[in-house]
Structures are given as structure tokens and as C-alpha cells.
Amino acid sequence: MIVLPLLLVAVVTTVMTLTDQGSASVLRHLYLVPTLWAGLTQGAIGGGLIGALAGLLHAPVALPAVERDGLTSQTLDGLLSLGLPVLAGLLVGLLVDGSRARAARLSAVLAIQRRLAGPGSLEDALAGVAEELRVTLRARRVALLVGNDLRTARLASVPVGTLVDADSAAAFTLATGQAVASADLRADPRIAASEPPSPTPLRALSLPLASGVGVVGVMAVEWTGELSRATRAAAEELALHAGLAVENARLTMRQRRFADELSEKVEAATARLRELDQAKTEFLSVVSHELRTPLTALQGFSELLLRSVLPPEKAHRCLVYLHTEACALGRIVGELLDLSRIEAGRPLELRPESIDLDELMERNVELFAAEHRQHRFRWTPSVPGIALRADPDALDRMMKNLLSNAVKYSPRGGAVCVSASPALDHPGMVEVAVEDDGVGIPADQLPRIFERYVRVPHPETAAARGLGLGLSLVKALAEAHGGRVEVDSLPGKGSRFRVLLPGLDAHF
Numbered sequence: 001m002i003v004l005p006l007l008l009v010a011v012v013t014t015v016m017t018l019t020d021q022g023s024a025s026v027l028r029h030l031y032l033v034p035t036l037w038a039g040l041t042q043g044a045i046g047g048g049l050i051g052a053l054a055g056l057l058h059a060p061v062a063l064p065a066v067e068r069d070g071l072t073s074q075t076l077d078g079l080l081s082l083g084l085p086v087l088a089g090l091l092v093g094l095l096v097d098g099s100r101a102r103a104a105r106l107s108a109v110l111a112i113q114r115r116l117a118g119p120g121s122l123e124d125a126l127a128g129v130a131e132e133l134r135v136t137l138r139a140r141r142v143a144l145l146v147g148n149d150l151r152t153a154r155l156a157s158v159p160v161g162t163l164v165d166a167d168s169a170a171a172f173t174l175a176t177g178q179a180v181a182s183a184d185l186r187a188d189p190r191i192a193a194s195e196p197p198s199p200t201p202l203r204a205l206s207l208p209l210a211s212g213v214g215v216v217g218v219m220a221v222e223w224t225g226e227l228s229r230a231t232r233a234a235a236e237e238l239a240l241h242a243g244l245a246v247e248n249a250r251l252t253m254r255q256r257r258f259a260d261e262l263s264e265k266v267e268a269a270t271a272r273l274r275e276l277d278q279a280k281t282e283f284l285s286v287v288s289h290e291l292r293t294p295l296t297a298l299q300g301f302s303e304l305l306l307r308s309v310l311p312p313e314k315a316h317r318c319l320v321y322l323h324t325e326a327c328a329l330g331r332i333v334g335e336l337l338d339l340s341r342i343e344a345g346r347p348l349e350l351r352p353e354s355i356d357l358d359e360l361m362e363r364n365v366e367l368f369a370a371e372h373r374q375h376r377f378r379w380t381p382s383v384p385g386i387a388l389r390a391d392p393d394a395l396d397r398m399m400k401n402l403l404s405n406a407v408k409y410s411p412r413g414g415a416v417c418v419s420a421s422p423a424l425d426h427p428g429m430v431e432v433a434v435e436d437d438g439v440g441i442p443a444d445q446l447p448r449i450f451e452r453y454v455r456v457p458h459p460e461t462a463a464a465r466g467l468g469l470g471l472s473l474v475k476a477l478a479e480a481h482g483g484r485v486e487v488d489s490l491p492g493k494g495s496r497f498r499v500l501l502p503g504l505d506a507h508f
């Protein structure tokens with residue numbers, strides 16, 4: 001309020017007049033009180049105004065004394081008292097204005113940092129920052145562009161859909177880190193403005209938002225009318241702080257994202273470990289069960305042979321059972337050995353040689369046909385000229401695994417077809433296929449069946465024995481040969497597994 005200092009000036013003048021004090025009276029210093037008061041509360045304008053008023057009111061006392069006594073030390077002192085209040089008022093007022101502006105800038109910087117550190121999205125925070133800057137700089141508009149690339153930069157406080165022109169001042173500032181000032185935005189070809197012409201110039205400043213790592217964006221400010229040097233300096237200072245705050249916010253967000261991703265990955269890995277742990281526990285119980293079944297049979301039949309004298313026909317049947325169970329045991333132990341080799345990261349040992357595919361198919365089909373009377377086995381002789389080099393034992397294990405699955409997963413019996421031919425969809429590869437018309441596999445389970453310990457539950461095959469390892473071993477063996485294994489399956493219709501191996505001229 002300027003009224004109170006004004007009243008005080010009036011009081012001092014009245015006292016000086018009533019007491020008829022001379023121009024050098026000590027009472028004249030009382031003028032400094034309202035002057036400084038006005039300067040402190042109203043800034044340079046208030047301080048200057050009251051100071052000038054005090055000087056003017058003191059003039060009727062000081063000037064006649066000069067006229068009367070000439071330039072004595074007393075009258076000079078009186079003359080000084082004319083200008084002193086103006087000077088003191090202006091000076092104090094200017095200092096107060098300066099500190100107020102500084103305080104406003106500091107609180108704007110704090111507000112900017114608070115907004116950028118807030119929980120919302122970066123877009124919202126930037127819009128808030130732009131508004132904060134606009135109010136602090138008393139500007140018509142403040143827009144922000146954050147990012148190093150014009151196409152991907154985020155824009156704040158600009159109309160939706162705005163594209164930053166590659167020839168614009170903002171693009172220039174972003175590319176060079178240099179400020180661009182425009183005396184009139186409407187007439188400046190560097191700034192693609194859609195403003196209608198007006199007599200009042202529209203000043204504009206495009207300032208870099210700089211951080212320790214370079215230019216991280218641009219701050220564009222528009223003012224209507226004159227732009228003081230102090231305002232420009234303030235805008236530059238705020239752009240500097242805003243640049244650092246934006247970079248900090250981006251780093252924090254990146255860190256937050258990184259931490260989130262990390263915790264997601266750790267969670268996924270922990271879940272996977274838990275699954276594996278669970279699978280291993282189940283696996284152990286399945287393995288013990290799988291081993292116990294043939295062992296019980298071996299013990300039972302061998303005891304029978306040892307203790308009783310059986311007719312040759314019955315004894316032979318017992319020996320066939322013994323042999324079958326011993327083979328099953330051998331297969332399980334073989335699978336476990338392969339598994340431990342794969343888990344230890346040791347390559348599967350292969351001894352490739354030329355393969356007679358027809359002999360392989362015929363032998364296996366006969367073997368399975370003898371054991372599984374419910375199924376009809378068929379094999380198609382391979383195309384003449386088809387040649388393959390592979391580890392015969394590995395190929396035999398793959399074939400047996402696929403055949404035993406074909407039988408296991410078609411519990412009502414049915415046809416099992418085996419064939420070998422050039423793979424039409426994989427030039428240079430030979431395919432060995434085993435097809436059944438069993439229970440099939442649901443499409444969503446197909447990618448998983450080649451993983452270890454994975455078994456697809458099906459009511460009709462719940463009793464089927466298995467470790468969930470066969471297909472993962474077929475896959476590992478095929479890959480060790482430079483090949484692969486593929487499957488087509490339809491639930492209720494059947495499955496077709498194909499082992500694809502490189503033709504004869506491939507190197508192992």
C-alpha cells in the first residue's frame with residue numbers, strides 16, 4: 001500500500017513547516033523513512049515516486065535557503081536532501097524488484113522440479129511446466145519440445161496434431177543448441193506462424209533446453225509487445241533450469257522403467273524356477289514309478305523262472321516279458337543319460353554313417369507290430385536315390401520314441417504310418433515321418449511338447465507311462481544332426497511328426 005508512506009510524507013512535511021525548520025534541519029532525514037518504506041513494499045516505482053515527492057516537498061525549504069545564503073555547506077546539504085530520497089527510493093526499490101523477480105524464478109524452478117518429479121505422465125508434467133513458465137515470464141504462450149529428434153519429440157502446450165517444421169526456429173535451436181530471437185513472430189519466415197497481422201509486435205524466443213548431455217529440447221516463448229533485457233535473461237535462466245529438470249525427469253523415468261522391467265524379469269525367472277522345481281519334483285516321482293514298473297515285472301518273472309519248472313512255452317513267454325521290460329528299462333536309462341548330458345551342456349556324441357532308411361523303417365515297424373496287435377502299422381518304401389548320413393543309433397532312438405508315442409497316444413488302436421522322403425518344404429532335407437490317428441494335441445500345447453517334462457493331459461491317455469522327455473530328446477538329437485523336428489496335429493484326429501535331417505552332402 002502506497003497510501004501509508006504518502007501519509008507519512010505529509011506528516012513529515014507538516015511537522016517541518018509547523019516547526020519552521022531550515023533546509024539543513026535533521027528532520028529532513030525523516031523523508032527517508034516513507035521513501036524506504038515505499039521502496040521496500042512497492043519496488044522501484046513506489047520508492048522512486050515517494051522519493052521524488054519527498055524531494056519536491058523539501059524543495060520549498062531548500063531552494064529559498066540557497067537563494068538567500070548562497071552555496072554554503074548547510075545549503076548544499078539541503079540541496080542534497082532534494083535528490084537523496086529519489087535515489088534511495090529508486091535504489092532500494094530496484095534491489096527489492098530484483099530480489100522479488102529472483103524469488104519468483106526460484107519458486108518457478110522449484111515448482112518445475114516438483115511437477116517433473118511428480119507421479120503423472122511426462123506429457124502432463126511438461127504441460128504443467130509450460131504453464132508455470134508462462135506465468136513466471138508473463139508471456140503470451142510457452143511451448144516445450146522435449147527430445148532429440150523432431151519426429152519423436154514430445155510437445156507440450158501446443159495444439160494437438162502440431163508438427164514441428166524442419167525449417168522452424170525450434171528445429172534450428174534443437175539442431176544447433178543456439179537461441180533464436182524474433183522481433184515479430186508474424187513477419188518472421190523462420191517461424192511458421194499462422195497468426196493474423198497486428199500492429200502490436202509478437203516477440204518470440206526459441207531457447208535450448210540444455211543438460212549435461214547436450215540439448216534435450218527447446219523452449220519457445222511468445223510475448224505481446226516489448227521484451228525487456230531482464231525478461232530475456234530470466235527466460236534464459238529458466239530454460240537452463242528446465243533443461244536440467246527435464247533431463248533428470250527423463251533419467252528418473254528411464255530408471256523407473258528399467259527397475260520395473262527388471263522386477264518383471266526377476267518375477268518371471270522366479271516363476272520359471274518355481275515351475276522347474278515343481279517339474280523336477282514331479283519328474284523324480286514319475287522316474288521312480290517308471291523304473292519301478294519294469295523292475296517289478298523283471299523281479300516277478302525272474303522269480304517265477306527260478307522257483308518253478310515251467311513248460312517251455314510258458315517259460316518262453318516269461319522270457320519275452322523279461323526282454324520287453326529290460327528294453328523299457330534300458331530306454332529309460334538311455335533317456336536319463338541323454339538328459340543329463342544335455343543339462344550339463346555336453347554335446348550328444350554322434351557317429352554318422354550312411355543310413356539304409358528302408359531297413360530302419362521295416363525293422364522298427366516289425367518290432368512295434370509284434371508288440372502292439374491293436375494297431376495297424378504301415379511303412380512306405382523311401383523314394384529311390386534318397387540318401388542320408390546320420391548316427392544310426394540316434395536315428396533308431398528317434399524312430400522308436402515317435403513310434404512308441406504314436407502307439408501310446410492312440411489308445412483305441414488305429415493306423416500308424418511311417419515314411420521317408422525328401423522334404424518338399426525344406427530343400428536339401430530328408431524327412432522321416434511318423435503319423436497316427438490318435439488323440440491329437442491341442443494347438444496351444446504344440447509349441448510346448450518339445451520342452452522337457454511337458455506332458456499334455458488327456459482323459460484317454462491318463463494311464464500312459466512317460467517322463468515327458470522323449471520329444472525333447474528327439475529334438476535334441478535332430479538338432480545335433482543339423483536338423484529339426486516338426487509336428488502337425490488335430491485333437492481327435494491324430495498327429496504327424498517329421499524329423500528333418502540334412503541330405504547326404506551335408507556335413508556333421
Ligand code: ADP
Nearest residue numbers: 405406409449455456466467468469470471495
Ligand atoms: P512322454 O510320452 O514320455 O510323456 P514325450 O516328450 O514323448 O513324453 O511327449 C510329450 C507329450 O506330448 C506327451 O506327454 C503327449 O501328451 C504329447 N504327445 C507326444 N506324441 C504324441 C502323439 N503322437 N499324439 C498325441 N500326443 C502326443
